[in-house]
Amino acid sequence: GSSDSGGGGGASTAPTALEGVGPITLVTGKDTSGNLQNQVDGWNTEHPDQKVTVIELPEDADAQRQQMVQNAQTKSDAYTVLNLDVVWTAEFAANQWVAQLPETEFPLDKLLPATVETGKYFKKLYAVPTTSDGGLLYYRKDLLDAAGAKPPTTWAEMNAACDKVIAANPGLSCYAGQFEKYEGLTVNFSEAVNSAGGDVVGDDGKPNVNTEKAKAGLDFLVDGVKSGKIAAKARTFKEEEGRRAFQAGELIFHRQWPYQYAKANAADGSSTVAGKFAVAPLPGLDGPGSSTLGGHNYAISSFAKNKKTALDFIKYMVDEKQQRANLEKTSLAPTWASLYDEPALVEKFPYLTELKKSIEKAKKRPAVVKYQEVSSAIQEAAYSAMSGQATSADALAALQTKLESLTKG
Amino acid sequence: MATLVDAPPRPESPAPPKMTHRNAGVNRLAAMLVSPTLLVLGLVVAYPIISALRLAFYQRNDGIDPETGVLQTGDKFVGIDNFTDMFTGATADRFLNALWNTTTFTVVAVTLEVVLGVLMALVMHKAFKGRALVRASILVPWAVPTAIAGLLWRWIFQADGVANDLLPGEAVLWTTDGIQAWFAVIIADTWKTAPFIGLLVLAGLQVISNEVYEAAKLDGASPWKTFWAITLPLVRPTLLVAVLFRILDTLRMFDLPYTLIGPGKNATDTVTILAFEEAVKFGKYGPASAYAVFLFLYVATVAFAFVKLLGADVIGARTGRKSR
Amino acid sequence: MAQVSYDSASRVYAGSPPVRAVDQLDLSVEDGEFLVLVGPSGSGKSTALRMLAGLEDVDEGTIRIGDRDVTHVPPKGRDIAMVFQSYALYPHMTVAQNMGFALKLQGLSKSVISEKVGEAAKLLDLEKYLDRKPKALSGGQRQRVAMGRAIVRDPAVFLMDEPLSNLDAKLRVETRANIAALQRRLGTTTIYVTHDQVEAMTMGHRVAVLKDGLLQQCDTPRALYDRPANAFVAGFIGSPAMNLHAGTVAGDAVRLGGLDIALPRDTVAAIRAEQLNTVTVGVRPESLTVVPSGTSDAFGVVVDLVEELGADALVHGHVAGENGDRLVIRVDGRTPPSLGQEVTVSVRDPEELHLFHPETGERLV
Amino acid sequence: MAQVSYDSASRVYAGSPPVRAVDQLDLSVEDGEFLVLVGPSGSGKSTALRMLAGLEDVDEGTIRIGDRDVTHVPPKGRDIAMVFQSYALYPHMTVAQNMGFALKLQGLSKSVISEKVGEAAKLLDLEKYLDRKPKALSGGQRQRVAMGRAIVRDPAVFLMDEPLSNLDAKLRVETRANIAALQRRLGTTTIYVTHDQVEAMTMGHRVAVLKDGLLQQCDTPRALYDRPANAFVAGFIGSPAMNLHAGTVAGDAVRLGGLDIALPRDTVAAIRAEQLNTVTVGVRPESLTVVPSGTSDAFGVVVDLVEELGADALVHGHVAGENGDRLVIRVDGRTPPSLGQEVTVSVRDPEELHLFHPETGERLV
Amino acid sequence: MTATLERAPIRHRSRFWWAPYLGIAAIVVYCLSPFYWMLVSSLRRTNDIFDSSPVPAPLSLDSYEAAFAANNGFVRALGNSFLVAGVTTVLVLIIGTLTAYALARLDFRFKNLVLAIIITTSMFPGISLLVPLLELFSGIGWINTYQAMIVPSMSFALPLAVWNLTAFFRQMPIELEEAAQIDGCTPAQAFRKVILPLAAPGVFTTAIITFIAAWNEFIIALSVVNKKDLKTAPVITSQFTGTTQFDAPFGTQMAAGVIVTIPLVILVLLFQRRIVAGLTAGGVK
């Protein structure tokens, strides 16, 4: 066991000292690889009196969040360490459902700075990033090469490349992302706005979408649908539908998370594009665009017992050793910066280099308390504009009003 | 009972006090038999309903401490604001639309389910070899867990799913907002729950005496006529119970549009989906409860009207010995 | 074994107007008595039985079994066995189980039950069917099972609601005798509903006649037959029914079918007391005899229909002349008159005439 | 209106052993005929009707209505109306709707239907109950509704299964007459099951007697009564039943109750032909008369029980002496002998004796 | 005529004898085809899960293996589901029957009110009950207990059970119950020994419905239990994942769907034997 007394930061804003040693729980969406249990087992053999029990929640993110919120509302001490999606931090922190964490306890300087930001709320640390994620542009290297096009850095280049490729391969569609009306649309919209140089919510926390730049971003999507560059059915795509389309060779460009890399490269016949694609940073309006940050952070429930153990356990989990092991086992993007540059790993995961760029440049989604409402409003605006029910200008104006009322404070 | 006016008063008759005595006995017995049910319902449903009712008149304080970003705690009493907001506030359109969806889903889906369910019941009732298997297969849709059924239908209805493979012409984007999504929900819901009605009606069919059918045959009734004039009226009590509960369920429909189409689609959002989003996603328990309470009243009204219009014999005022 | 009494007991079915199925019934049945309840269809016989059994609310009055006021005692506590008019067999039990059910409830051993059931089955000729379910039985067999179910028990009171109505004549005669013998042997108070004249006349110690829920008369069969209390009972008891006609009072005689029949003195006195001009005259079919034509004190009857019953025949006819009253005469079955023939008929004995008040229907003397 | 015939029609219920409810029935009913079907409980009467109605499979043989083989025609196509023994009323319809249902199906107008229903209701005294549902009716009322339902239609064949069993005597006589009149007026072929002797004897043109699914005899009532084809029919037809006893053949006479009764010559010839020593002798209760004691050709009978029926009385007794045969005598109701008394009895007329083969039960001559 | 030989065919073969069978086939196909798709999808290899050929080739049990993978605890979850649904069904039938009996056969004050209250509890959107219920269960220490899953399932199933059973009991010929009382039964015995067996179709239907509802209950089971040992099959199914966060393990989920549906089908097959006609035949005129 550790004898550190959990040092809380600012006096008034760190109400609970992280104390207590003993068994705790780790609450997470179901582990996809089986490695989590290994990691936890590792901890448990070292700390037999501070056993960590994994509580698995449904695979669906909304359902995970629902359980955690419910648990907080009933002030239950059943959950100790929460594996939060990066966008939940603000809500959980503002509601004081999670305890403020002492920054000094963690090797934050070793982590990718962008990811650390996602664990902060009002400049205070509430969660520690354990995995990250960033969007990449997957493209059909074979087709582009054949058409003599280079990987695009702007939307215009991308469109031009598409025109060339499609001329030779009719029936393909140019581009897809995650356009179903769900969190993925918020991500794609935000990326589009950011890549056009706009901001959804500024650094000052003020919404800022009724701008030319934001409109340019949204128009990229809207025009794509109108012109058919984005296929109609792409509006029903979540990650998996898009991946399937890409693997079936229907897409030339695809905005997707890193997980697609391995799947699309599988040589068992499930993918028709294995070895025929590459990744690049997302393109933008005038130059390379910027991605939105994904990933998960660990936080400690305010209502839990044995917070000291929890703190130690988080430290154990963010440690380089665990992150490396995790990357190797699960291919989830680590937050430990140096791992991205290790040649052995890069060889194994060729997208790491691009991913690091992507994450470094990535913007986080609005860190607001009412994130869910904000996200819904964004989805509504983007969806209605993309389906042609509203012009992008109108949609953005309405969104601006909505966001202003939601972030009023 | 003892209250008939035209009977001459008989002072020597000890009946009146005894009648009350007897009634007291019956009442006590009834209370004993009914109380376990009421207890379970009370434990699980009454407390939550009451607390939801209370919440409907409150809103969360939602100011943020500008220093720390911490939310204020506690609720404030807002009177009927939550309800007036429902109809006039920023989300009024969405709410009215959801109410419309809820209603149309109920009317259309329940109608289809009744027709199909009764057909299924008739099929399951028919005696033939392998009937057991037919019965079991008809009940399969209903046995599939709703969550999985949602996934399954989403799978079927996706842009390049089987539904589109089987249908001629352009692929229909079933799960995008629009009338097709509404249809998709109706199709899936009908598939899923018609067997429920079928099962209940089947049981009702079993207790119709065969003699009555024989009499009808001799009276020259065609199968069709027999169905309308004999079968239907005689399964009515069970059919009405089935339909009533289907109406209650469909008015509260949630899982299917939520998993199949997803929330936030104008064509398929139901009031429960709104209530769910408000509560679970946005943490706005006051408005969410107001939705729930409104829906509750709406359902109660519909159920009441249904029972009044059709179901005199569902609650059966006359029972027991009085009618032999 | 117990005495049974209804004290102003009524059963009123709600409705508009309410149906007074049994109306202020006052009736007491002695311990060990066999009382037959008769009355037209719908007169409240079944209801009266069901009230006694505790199956029907008693809306007014009380019912006693023995010394107990059982008005509000549940059926189980009344120690009664009943044969239902509609059989009410347990469809999911075999015949043997149906009959043994009550015994099983009493906790008797299997062997005792099967012995008792066997006895009853033998009595009712049901041995072959003991393992069948009711739906595989004929109507009469079902009725016998219903009967058997009551018989196997040893209750304080037997209630039987038309228990033989679906049996054929032969079986019926046998069963009738069996039941009567059984009742006499056990001495169990019995109330027996029937619409069969023979059963009514032969089985019971007394017969109670109901009409529209109201008790009309309760007396021995003989008394009922010989001295019906009112025109209704007169017409109801006896098959074929008594001929009932309006007769004009002419001095000490009553004019009937163009025939003056002298009346006994007390009857005349009664008529005088009531100052009646007409009376209802009743004469039983067997009180009329066909006599050789020309006999005095006789009248002509035109034969409309002859029903041959085997032993005797019923002559339906009308008094010769215009609008002659229709009447029925019982004649020897071997020599029935033929259709259309005019026969001469006389009243066997003026004492056999029954006179009733023309409005109230009450018997005069 | 149609002729009906069963050609070796059988109905066998599966089981072990299978029940041959109706066994090779050969019976043909003329167009417009009124055939009464009688037989003990469980003899297959209802089954025979139901076969004709198409409600029961015909396992062997054929059934024809008119010229058509209807063995496999569904009930709807047979143009038949039936009164079910168990009524089978539609529980959800009022009395009027129950009766009008078939007419409504025929597409008659409302006014016609209500007129016809009204007529039938009047005939059956059901007018007061037209708006009630069956469960608020008494047993007899239900039965009348069932009757009414058949009557309102105008079918080719009427099938009635004990349609009057739950009616009181008076209503029964009336209804019986009404039905007979109706049948005669409409001329509708009718098959009528009853266990009532009077109905059997008076209503039908012919009576068919069933036993264990086998047809015993089918003839006019009179013939059946006077010349029963076998001992079973002899014992079954007539109430009280014929006295049947074993008699020893002694030359040209048969010895019965210690009395030698001379036999007609053809009878003797038949007995001789069969070389019989004993015969079954049948004598109807009314063929026995009580005579003054000392009369010759008479024998003593000890009275065991007297059943008074009103018009006449039944004397149950046994022949004086040890193990004397039990027998029933019908006597005048006014002067019944008393219990235990020994009366002297003689046979009215040797022609009224019935002789049957002691083993096969077949009538001798 | 050789009617004996030709009997059966003649009797049953009208010109459209096949029409009902066509109807039956149509309905069965309608009901089964989505399920078939589920089955087929579960039998594809994970990699050709997106295939849309009607018969999976090659057939693969990968999805089933995945579903039953030891770390999923799926078998245990099935057991839990059986326990929860079984106990729920038994209890619902018992107390529902008592209540339904009172409602069908007794004339007591507030009867209609009781009926109304019972059905009223089915009118509130279930998800709105969740948080208060959780608070309640935390308060009384029911989190991570079977009763926390059983009692809510009971309360969801009870209204329908009571209403349906009431409708059934009311249809049973009352004379039979009366006869039993005359034979010396208490009203309760009369009910149990006579009415209940005759109402079997209604009772078993209610049992099937209750069992299925309890078997499929998800959100309460998910919320009140976080111990893996106590989780029910639908909860475990919801936790199935593919190899990454976004990779919906569709095949495995469909396999799980098939697996949780099969016991119900077997149950239906068993129970449906009791849903037979003519139980009351021959009882009363």
Ligand SMILES: Nc1ncnc2c1ncn2[C@@H]1O[C@H](COP(=O)(O)OP(=O)(O)OP(=O)(O)O)[C@@H](O)[C@H]1O
């Ligand atoms: N489903 C069945 N299975 C086996 N035997 C049966 C079935 N239905 C009737 N039976 C038997 O068939 C025989 C004839 O029955 P049916 O109903 O025709 O008699 P019935 O002459 O109408 O008698 P009743 O006068 O008593 O009504 C009876 O012995 C009866 O027990």
Ligand SMILES: Nc1ncnc2c1ncn2[C@@H]1O[C@H](COP(=O)(O)OP(=O)(O)OP(=O)(O)O)[C@@H](O)[C@H]1O
């Ligand atoms: N539930 C009811 N509601 C209204 N009236 C009823 C109800 N049940 C019976 N009656 C009426 O009560 C009267 C008496 O019925 P009950 O059954 O006692 O007659 P019954 O004398 O047994 O006749 P039957 O000889 O025809 O069986 C009948 O006129 C009947 O219509």
Ligand SMILES: [Mg+2]
């Ligand atoms: Mg009656």
Ligand SMILES: [Mg+2]
């Ligand atoms: Mg019969």
